[in-house]
Structure formats: structure tokens, C-alpha cells
Amino acid sequence: MLFDMDGVLWRDQTPIGDLGKIFQNLQLHNIKFAFATNNSTKSPSEYQDKLNKFGISVKEEQIITSATTLVELLKEKYPDGGPVHILGENGLREALQQNGFHHSDRNVLAVVGGLDRRINYEKLKIATLLLQQEVDFYYTNADTTFPTPEGIIPGAGSILRALEVGSGRNAILAGKPKPKMFEIAMKIINASAESTLVIGDRLDTDILGGLEAKCFTALVLTGISTSEDLKNFAYQPHFVFENLSTLVNNLFHNNWDI
Ligand SMILES: [Mg+2]
The missing domain is CATH 3.40.50.1000 (HAD superfamily/HAD-like)
Incomplete structure (x- = not known):
């Protein structure tokens, strides 16, 4: 799973859902994950600190920004x-x-x-x-x-x-919707496109980039794009969820099968 951060995990300093619990669940089921953001102002180690603060333990290498790309x-x-x-x-x-x-x-x-x-x-x-x-x-x-x-x-x-x-x-x-960031992320976690789900809140960057990288894609409605925007967008994500918790619960009940 490749996660966008702003609008998916948090809005500024406010987490969206119980992030610690969500990621413990993923780790418990050996789901590999990485983070990909177009924000180039912070370094991976600064993002690592923020992720840690919200209860997500992650290595610096798992964080890809448009700057590192x-x-x-x-x-x-x-x-x-x-x-x-x-x-x-x-x-x-x-x-x-x-x-x-x-x-x-x-x-x-x-x-x-x-x-x-x-x-x-x-x-x-x-x-x-x-x-x-x-x-x-x-x-x-x-x-x-x-x-x-x-x-x-x-x-x-x-x-x-x-x-x-x-x-x-x-x-x-360098950044999304170019597929490069997702390609780097998949290499780092050793995953193939057909078994990777890209999760984001923006159709024109996260979803389009995920499709360009030939991954599965899921839009969460906790950030920029709305269900109204979906109607006017030429490309469609494979899945749409209210938020990250709903997405992870659904995958869990589906035996992590996309
Ligand atoms: Mg975002």
C-alpha cells in the first residue's frame, strides 16, 4: 500500500482516524507500505517524526517526497x-x-x-x-x-x-501525477504494481499517478477531491472510501484481496 499523507492521514496537525491502530493492523497482516507526497518542503526524516508522533513506526526509506524523486x-x-x-x-x-x-x-x-x-x-x-x-x-x-x-x-x-x-x-x-514516485516506492518495499494499492485524496495527482504506475487506486474523501469531482473526471479510481479506516476495515474483511 502506498499512501499519500496530507488529506489521507492528517489535515495539518490533526490525524484522520486512529492511525496507530490502522497501521498496527497492516503490520500485523504483513502488508508492506510506503508514503509518497508531492510536498517538497519537509525531508523524509521530518515526515518520519510526524508519522511517529501519530503512532506510525516507519523507516526513513519508506518516505518518498517529490524532492527525493x-x-x-x-x-x-x-x-x-x-x-x-x-x-x-x-x-x-x-x-x-x-x-x-x-x-x-x-x-x-x-x-x-x-x-x-x-x-x-x-x-x-x-x-x-x-x-x-x-x-x-x-x-x-x-x-x-x-x-x-x-x-x-x-x-x-x-x-x-x-x-x-x-x-x-x-x-x-518529478512528483505525482508522474508515476516515478510510485515506481521508486514499489522498488523500496519490493512490491509489484499488480499487488499495490495507491491511496490518495486527489484525483489529478494521486489517482492519476497511481493509474500511470499501473497500480490499483483508492480515493478517500477526507481531503481535496469530492464524490462530485468524480463525476467530472476522465479517469476513475478502482475504489472510493469515506476515509482510511473504512478502507482498511473493508480490505481486512476481504482478506486483503484487491
Ligand atoms: Mg493529499
Whole structure:
């Protein structure tokens, strides 16, 4: 089972259901699992702390973010690392630094970006100027919005749009709905697509990405997408559940058979 986190496990700091009990049940029945999020601001170890806090014991390797996925893509082209221009927060910076990439404003291999909540005109300017040279362009994800307790705020994709419009370039994307994140997750837990269920709250990222990765998919109605949205969406998940507890109870009574 591959889980999205925001809107599936929690809303900000509030857990959705008895997460400790849900995951103990999965562990008891030897269901392998990993977590996949488009949020690039936090590192896997920061997510590990949050999961632990909610009673889910998990190894850092089981947590895949759009930032760690971006670094995997970048390493395929630049296995030795090198200078890159980074627009983003701790999660992205840490993942790059751990893999031999360092931040620079000159002579870079690529401009790499994600959600940067300290974005300003100067940062957009430097990145846009670099993008006019022969450098690669990678972005964590294209989600234009980001749900918070305050409401819907600009996501990584809003910054990406500014760079794309300003430079006339299109970025290579790492996060969902690209299947790469799920492919990495399956490799890590040693699972095949036909025996993997992707669980998410967003049709346009989690469900579409899960389908792209050839997995089974389940939408939970505790986050962004509603049952109304399902009617207007070209792709359909294999399952729809009110919440994660209902999903796990159903699977349990079905002998974990999807
Ligand atoms: Mg979500």
C-alpha cells in the first residue's frame, strides 16, 4: 500500500482516524507500505517524526517526497552531482546536498525548484536568467495550490508557472501525477504494481499517478477531491472510501484481496 499523507492521514496537525491502530493492523497482516507526497518542503526524516508522533513506526526509506524523486531523476543524468541552482526549502536542499549537488548562481547543470515560501522577484529573476542558458530545468511538482487551515494558497506550480512564462521553458516534473514516485516506492518495499494499492485524496495527482504506475487506486474523501469531482473526471479510481479506516476495515474483511 502506498499512501499519500496530507488529506489521507492528517489535515495539518490533526490525524484522520486512529492511525496507530490502522497501521498496527497492516503490520500485523504483513502488508508492506510506503508514503509518497508531492510536498517538497519537509525531508523524509521530518515526515518520519510526524508519522511517529501519530503512532506510525516507519523507516526513513519508506518516505518518498517529490524532492527525493527529483534527485533520483537528476542523478540518472548527473550521477556525480555538481552545481545546481536551487529554488526551494529544506526538503529539497537536503535531498540535493545528500547526493552531491550544491547550490550555485553560476555555471550550473540545472535549475531545480519546488515550493519556496520565501520566493521574491530577485529569486525569480536569477532563475529566469539561468534558464535562458543551456541548463536543465527540473521541478518537484506542478500543483498550483496548496491546502492549509487558512485556506487554499499558492503551491509549487504557481511559482513554476512564473518561471515557465518568464523563460519560455518547460520543466521536467518529478512528483505525482508522474508515476516515478510510485515506481521508486514499489522498488523500496519490493512490491509489484499488480499487488499495490495507491491511496490518495486527489484525483489529478494521486489517482492519476497511481493509474500511470499501473497500480490499483483508492480515493478517500477526507481531503481535496469530492464524490462530485468524480463525476467530472476522465479517469476513475478502482475504489472510493469515506476515509482510511473504512478502507482498511473493508480490505481486512476481504482478506486483503484487491
Ligand atoms: Mg493529499
